[in-house]
Amino acid sequence: MKRIDRVYQYIKEETKHLDVDKLDNGSGITTNQVAEHFNIQRSNASKDLNSLVREGLIDKLDGRPVRYVCKSVFRHKPLSKYVESYRETEAPLPKKTKEEFFNSDDIFKRVVGAYGSMKNATEQAKAAILYPPKGLNSLIIGPTGSGKTFFAHTMFQFAKKNQVIAKNKEMIVFNCADYASNPELLMSHLFGHVKGAFTGADQEKEGLISLANDSFLFLDEIHRLPPEGQEMVFYFMDNGTFAKLGETQKSHHSSVRIICATTEDPSSSLLNTFVRRIPITIQLPNFKDRTAKEKIDLVKIMMTMEAKRIQRKIILSEDVVKALIGSVSYGNVGQLKSNVQLVTAQSFLNHMEQDEIQITLEELNESIKEGLITLSHDRKSLSELTPLLTPQLVISPNEPLDMFEEDSYELPYNLYEIIGDKAAVLKEDGLSQDAINHFISTDINVHLKSFYRNHGFTFDTENKLTEIIDERIINTTRKIYEYAREALDYDFQTNFLYAMGLHISSFLNRLQNKSELLTQDNENIKNMVAHYPQEMEVAKIFKQIIEEDYQVEVPLSEVHYLTVLLVSLRENKEDGRIGVVVAAHGNTTASSMVQVVTQLLKVDNLRSVDMPLEMKPKEAFEKIVEEVVSVNEGSGVMLLVDMGSLVTFADDIKLETGIEVKVVDMVTTSIVLEAARKSSLLDTTLEDLYESLAHFHGYTMTSQEEVQVSTGLSYKEEAIVAICASGKGTAQRMKELIDHYLLSKLKTDIAVFPISIVELNQEIKKIQENYEIIASTGIKDPKLNVPFISMDTLFSEKGPDVLEEVLMKRFEEDDQPMELTMEKAKSICYDYVKESFTFINPDKLLPSIWLFSQKIAEVELIQAEPGFYINLCMHTAGAIERELRQDTLTVSKDDLEEMKDTLVYQRIVPIFEELNQMLQLSFSDNEIYFIYQIIENEKSKR
Numbered sequence: 001m002k003r004i005d006r007v008y009q010y011i012k013e014e015t016k017h018l019d020v021d022k023l024d025n026g027s028g029i030t031t032n033q034v035a036e037h038f039n040i041q042r043s044n045a046s047k048d049l050n051s052l053v054r055e056g057l058i059d060k061l062d063g064r065p066v067r068y069v070c071k072s073v074f075r076h077k078p079l080s081k082y083v084e085s086y087r088e089t090e091a092p093l094p095k096k097t098k099e100e101f102f103n104s105d106d107i108f109k110r111v112v113g114a115y116g117s118m119k120n121a122t123e124q125a126k127a128a129i130l131y132p133p134k135g136l137n138s139l140i141i142g143p144t145g146s147g148k149t150f151f152a153h154t155m156f157q158f159a160k161k162n163q164v165i166a167k168n169k170e171m172i173v174f175n176c177a178d179y180a181s182n183p184e185l186l187m188s189h190l191f192g193h194v195k196g197a198f199t200g201a202d203q204e205k206e207g208l209i210s211l212a213n214d215s216f217l218f219l220d221e222i223h224r225l226p227p228e229g230q231e232m233v234f235y236f237m238d239n240g241t242f243a244k245l246g247e248t249q250k251s252h253h254s255s256v257r258i259i260c261a262t263t264e265d266p267s268s269s270l271l272n273t274f275v276r277r278i279p280i281t282i283q284l285p286n287f288k289d290r291t292a293k294e295k296i297d298l299v300k301i302m303m304t305m306e307a308k309r310i311q312r313k314i315i316l317s318e319d320v321v322k323a324l325i326g327s328v329s330y331g332n333v334g335q336l337k338s339n340v341q342l343v344t345a346q347s348f349l350n351h352m353e354q355d356e357i358q359i360t361l362e363e364l365n366e367s368i369k370e371g372l373i374t375l376s377h378d379r380k381s382l383s384e385l386t387p388l389l390t391p392q393l394v395i396s397p398n399e400p401l402d403m404f405e406e407d408s409y410e411l412p413y414n415l416y417e418i419i420g421d422k423a424a425v426l427k428e429d430g431l432s433q434d435a436i437n438h439f440i441s442t443d444i445n446v447h448l449k450s451f452y453r454n455h456g457f458t459f460d461t462e463n464k465l466t467e468i469i470d471e472r473i474i475n476t477t478r479k480i481y482e483y484a485r486e487a488l489d490y491d492f493q494t495n496f497l498y499a500m501g502l503h504i505s506s507f508l509n510r511l512q513n514k515s516e517l518l519t520q521d522n523e524n525i526k527n528m529v530a531h532y533p534q535e536m537e538v539a540k541i542f543k544q545i546i547e548e549d550y551q552v553e554v555p556l557s558e559v560h561y562l563t564v565l566l567v568s569l570r571e572n573k574e575d576g577r578i579g580v581v582v583a584a585h586g587n588t589t590a591s592s593m594v595q596v597v598t599q600l601l602k603v604d605n606l607r608s609v610d611m612p613l614e615m616k617p618k619e620a621f622e623k624i625v626e627e628v629v630s631v632n633e634g635s636g637v638m639l640l641v642d643m644g645s646l647v648t649f650a651d652d653i654k655l656e657t658g659i660e661v662k663v664v665d666m667v668t669t670s671i672v673l674e675a676a677r678k679s680s681l682l683d684t685t686l687e688d689l690y691e692s693l694a695h696f697h698g699y700t701m702t703s704q705e706e707v708q709v710s711t712g713l714s715y716k717e718e719a720i721v722a723i724c725a726s727g728k729g730t731a732q733r734m735k736e737l738i739d740h741y742l743l744s745k746l747k748t749d750i751a752v753f754p755i756s757i758v759e760l761n762q763e764i765k766k767i768q769e770n771y772e773i774i775a776s777t778g779i780k781d782p783k784l785n786v787p788f789i790s791m792d793t794l795f796s797e798k799g800p801d802v803l804e805e806v807l808m809k810r811f812e813e814d815d816q817p818m819e820l821t822m823e824k825a826k827s828i829c830y831d832y833v834k835e836s837f838t839f840i841n842p843d844k845l846l847p848s849i850w851l852f853s854q855k856i857a858e859v860e861l862i863q864a865e866p867g868f869y870i871n872l873c874m875h876t877a878g879a880i881e882r883e884l885r886q887d888t889l890t891v892s893k894d895d896l897e898e899m900k901d902t903l904v905y906q907r908i909v910p911i912f913e914e915l916n917q918m919l920q921l922s923f924s925d926n927e928i929y930f931i932y933q934i935i936e937n938e939k940s941k942r
Helices: 003-015 032-039 041-056 079-086 098-102 120-131 148-161 183-191 226-241 292-310 318-326 332-349 366-376 379-388 415-428 435-456 461-466 473-486 494-510 525-529 533-550 555-566 589-601 615-631 644-657 669-679 686-694 729-744 761-769 791-793 798-808 823-836 842-859 866-885 891-900 903-919 924-941
Strands: 060-061 068-069 138-141 172-175 215-220 257-262 280-283 313-317 355-358 391-397 581-587 607-612 637-643 661-664 717-724 751-756 773-777 789-790
Touching: 003 032, 003 041, 003 068, 032 041, 041 068, 120 138, 120 148, 120 280, 138 148, 148 257, 172 555, 183 226, 226 257, 280 924, 292 313, 292 318, 292 332, 292 379, 292 391, 313 318, 318 332, 318 366, 318 379, 318 391, 318 924, 332 366, 366 379, 366 589, 473 494, 473 533, 494 533, 494 555, 525 555, 533 555, 581 589, 581 615, 581 669, 589 607, 589 669, 607 615, 615 637, 637 644, 637 669, 637 686, 644 661, 661 686, 669 686, 669 729, 717 761, 717 866, 729 751, 729 773, 729 789, 729 791, 729 798, 729 866, 751 761, 761 773, 773 791, 773 798, 789 791, 789 798, 791 798, 791 823, 791 866, 823 842, 823 866, 842 866, 842 903, 866 924, 891 924, 903 924
Parallel strands: 138 257, 138 280, 172 215, 215 257, 313 355, 581 607, 581 637, 637 661, 717 751, 717 773, 773 789
Antiparallel strands: 060 068, 313 391
16 A cells, blocks of 8 residues: 555544534644654655645645644535534635536636636637537637636636537647657657657557547647648648558548647748638737736735645735736746745745744845836836725635646645745754745745746747837837848847847937937047948938837937947957946845846846845955956946945955946846946947946836945955865755854854865865865865864764864864764765755665665775765765756866776766666766766775
8 A cells, every 4th residue: 555545544544533513723633643653754744645635535724733634524514514614713615626617607707807808818719619510720829928828728628618528528738849849759749650650669659639539639839830740730620630650641530629829920930821720819918918907816816826835824015916016027927926936935934933924025035026116117007006905915725716727837846845844854953044044045946946947937039028128119120130131241149139129219218308318429439430331321221210210310429329239239249348247135136137137138248246144245245356357358347236335345346356347336137237238339438338327217226224345354264165076066065064053053154165176276275365274074185284074074963063173273083083884874865865955855865876875885896984975975966966957067078088088987887877777867977077086086095
């Protein structure tokens, strides 16, 4: 019997005697009770219990801790009485079955705006479904995240309700992007294949067209279907017949209604012959085109989903609702859902011990908080929203919510369970609440960003651009681009539309405020464009196009600026640009802004410095200096900061580096965008850029409390080095442990540097230039005449005491040798894997890694010492996590070639192949290299 079945039997036996009328806070079984009864991890118990709830076998009861009872407790209670008796205690109401929901008056009521902004789409969908005899093929058009998949599923359920198709049928879903580059495989998936049709076709296979017989086939991202694929589909739509791959005759029949979806303009992305065969085209609106009530309703629905997951009441301030609505730019409803999940997860972490979650503006990250500012500039939208909002929006976990089909942006796991379980583990380890928040905040971002990245939550170029500038300007920019491409004999960068479009938008905005219009020529600009007469003539045509499109007069000075921009957008332009560094308080504030702008403009002269609130001013200064030096190309660096007092850094940076630096405060994404665009222009001076940004009318941040910043002392500070094979995963975890020991036990703060054994000597020399190394730890003693703490000692319960002795200058490694058994080594590895990684399960993974380490030790004749096993297991776990994330370490080709010529490499490769088969993944040579270094280091000790 499976464990989950045993858990169900346990719940059933322990709760079958309960009386529904007498349930109280002590009724039912808790997660901890299940974990103790079966001697399993609490996270595994929680996973089984929630699976049983989803299957409808057990129920959750309100309260803390959450308790579970068998469904049979409620079986003999009339539904009306059940609702009446539980309304007072706010226990969750029984969810409607699919059949009950389908029998409601109109299934499209579940679509927010079905009789508002989505009214036309709803009526078209109904017409497509009900058209005799079995409906019409249809095409859903809408931007990314607008709900095309959700709408298609609603159409399918409407067809069931109206008996167009049988109730036992399912809609077949196929994403054309998955096989867009492989027409043969695409044909096999859609139409099936016969045995021997291609290499590996060992048996005949039915395609999706056959599976969808008498039902619906949903073809998502239809614009990614190659022309030959479109021809195959429209032939089937015409005739209802098809041939499997490997057959010559179209002898198979299937009755299928097809729903397609695309983000593109059908006239430019699909064959005309294909489009003509789809009589119904349904356009879904952008989020910004939704009514104010619909936007609020969407926030309510998504918050209700989160409230049900955490079984807590959620209270949002009016400003939080506005910020969430304003934060939606190019991602539509999908982006709103992502932001809602991120906000709720962070607040859940901050209020985990409370019965209700209150989300305030102060808890939002900067990008979502900026949504409030964005909304404040849209007076029309703000005036429509404000009358519909109250000071607080209260969301109960017991509010009815009928969602019979999960959408494509639904997380496949309960993020809140992950947060709760990890917080409990970290708290047991003695970490402070601030430290716990830091660790888990990172987890939240990793989970959500990874999920949305893996589910294609990226946005095409022109959809992004329409959210920044007016579509009319985009059309003008296209004309300009086409003319420039014909008139000039060189290629342009891929960001031409962005850069030119933003420039024209900025010019037209200045034109509206004549006092800010640049009518005077800059002498440097005039001198520069004189060297580019051909581009100057083209820019004069640009002037004519703009004047014709907008009925305005474009001054000569603007022609000069257009010439500079045109020259700057040439492919392979010279170096010498102004560098841009963004520095902002918060864990990811600066890097998030830089990531957005880099993706939009495709520039590489931006750097970011994230400054967590606990970061010392001296450390912040040093990080900024490092990035200023990195990005400098000889024309100076523009420093964009979020707090005005950081302006004092400019003189100090110049004094230390000799690089000219200008500082602009109150940074926002729009300012970074403007700085990146203008900093790429040829011959733009730092002073010009500074003056431009100082008067740039983008978003303005509300004033914040200034922070006094000083560059600190000039003497060498103390430091500890943490050494592992790669300098990343395990070394980073050692750094976190040491930081925790220092802060919680010794109330001190010493710099800790994680470094790679491969670059040990070089890195230590760099560190010693500015720091006095007082101790080292990790897989190798660097022989620095300072105390060395082995990694197994550091990760043991003795670690804090040993570290304290080091700092008190009383430590000698041989005084108290560590008594470490293999079982203790396994325990250390288990705890490390459990606490340090997101995607791997120590219960399943550790036995395989341990066996792998044993085989490595045997084949290389390495004495089986616990320390070696700890080193190898920890690093291998990190390598597996990196392979899963596709974020592997890198090594030079020369180093790899040198490794492959060794006997060690030849002996360990078969062991890696065994592990690959066991885990169903493949280790890259880069990752093997660092494990090879651990082996070599261990052998050098013998």
